[in-house]
Amino acid sequence: MKKSVFLILLSMIVLTACSSGGSSSGKKIDVKKVSIESGLVSGKTNPEGNVSIFMGIPYASAPVGELRWKAPQPPTEWEGVRECVTPPPSAMQSKPVPFMMWSKEFMAPEEPLSEDCLFLNIWTPARNTSDNLPVMVWIHGGAFTGGSGTVPLYDGEEMAKKGVVFITINYRLGVLGFLAHPELTAESPVKTSGNYGILDQIEALKWISRNIEAFGGDPGNVTIAGQSAGSFSVNALMISPFAKGLFHRAIGHSGGMFSGGPGLVYDLKAAESAGAAYARQFSDSSIAALRKLPAEELMKVRGRSGVTTDNIVVPSATEAFREGLQNDVPLISGWNADDAVSMGSGTDIKTYIKNAESRYGEMAAEYLRLFPANTEAELQNSMKLSSVLSFGWQNYTWARMQTETGKNKAYLYYFSHVPPGEPNYGAFHSAEFGYALNTLKLWDRPFTEIDYNLAGLMSSYWVNFARSGNPNGEGLPEWLAFDPFSPQIIEFGDEVKPVPIPFREQLEFFDRFNR
Secondary structure: OHHHHHHHHHHHHHHHHHHOOOOOOOOEOOOOOEEEOOEEEEOEEOOOOOOEEEEEEEOOOOOOHHHOOOOOOOOOOOOOEEEOOOOOOEEOOOOOOOEOOEOHHHOOOOOOEEOOOOEEEEEEOOOEOOOOEEEEEEEOOOOOOOOOOOOHHHOOHHHHHOOOEEEEEOOOOHHHHHOOOHHHHHHOOOOOOOOHHHHHHHHHHHHHHHHHHHHOEEEEEEEEEEEOHHHHHHHHHHHOHHHOOOOOEEEEEOOOOHHHOOOOEEEHHHHHHHHHHHHOOOOOOOHHHHHHOOHHHHHOOOOOOOEEEOOOOOOOHHHHHHOOOOOOOOEEEEEEOEOOOOOOOOOOHHHHHHHHHHHHHHHHHHHHHHOOOOOHHHHHHHHHHHHHHHHHHHHHHHHHHHHHHOOOOEEEEEEOOOOOOOOOOOOEOOOOHHHHOOOHHHOOOOOOHHHHHHHHHHHHHHHHHHHHOOOOOOOOOOOOOOOOOOOEEEEEOOOEEEEEOOOHHHHHHHHHHOO
16 A cells, blocks of 8 residues: 555656656746846746747947947846846937838837847747757848847747747947947957947857856857848858857858958958048047047948958958858858849940950850840840849858858758739848748738748748758758759749759859859
């Protein structure tokens, strides 16, 4: 009898332990009070109660006053519980206004905008600090002049429901985030300037490494992902020695910095020259004087924004990958069928041919064969394709070079699905991330079953990749790792399927031209 009672009690103990969720070394996450290095924070839960949300956690001190144009500093501590339930200020930028295909769902909130902007947002499905869920960090686009971690289509609830801790970050933009200047270089401990927005991203990753376990995330399994300027950023982080060890997978949508990248990358000397020219537009052009001006005054004068290749924070992407010096992690890279936002600039056939001969020299005849302009229709098609491939070649090259010099695999995609409704700009630049992040319900378009199925598949690939470095999984069409000698890629169209790489001959032309 005593033996039976003992066995019953033992079985109850085992069942209780099994039903408690997580290991005994973990701690239940209380959304009303989570302890991080700076103090206590509280969040909120989604209506279903299966995702905890924390908005506006500071990952660094406010970069204002003497901290303007300096590397970010750790956040200051606070007393009590800091309520993190509303969107934080976005970085200083022009008033976010919808335009062309980019409707309000793609815009940062109109307010608040502030120089004090170094915050991140977390969506977590974890119930216990020992859940060790994969972490995905989304870096927003916006040409390094606009955007925010609280753009509606970046909402992380649906990705969290699929089993990742999803994070969005704000970082400094425009001249506040990317001003290079000889005075700033001279005062810097590492003798460089201009990449403050990139340093912010690195600081956010450091914060995540130190604190994400409190939200059930695994600091040893962090995926960085971004689109457009966010993809440039992921590319920069993948080659930055300052970011080494802070992430373990990378995803880049439509953007990269190989052979300079399309207009957003300067070397340090050129960036300093542009910064000095910007400063001379003020009555007192010294950095000390500019640090005293309100951010709004600085924003009234146009300045350069973009990554500075200084061989300190950010080296040359082409050289780093060629030499195998990248932060070697599994990679997803890809572009959209209509990444070109301009369908032609009014150039006539004669001028187009003259420009091709000037730019491509001995290779001009081959260029004009691949991008012909014998008729007005050919001219417009060739200009569009050349513009699209200014993105496509970046992401193709990224996958190719990672495959050639890295130990980890790369997976290449081509997004060709046209979102329904108006305005119709095709599979436009930015069209894909509402599908990849499974946020179509937040986008006002007449979506059909085809769209929701595509979003379900694409977001599942992304989550699988965050878990293991391999996007494949049960119920998904097989996505082969990129092979430069037999380049099959996945196409996200009305159906999802492996296809030969599109425009391979044109892409290989740019390979030869950019050697």
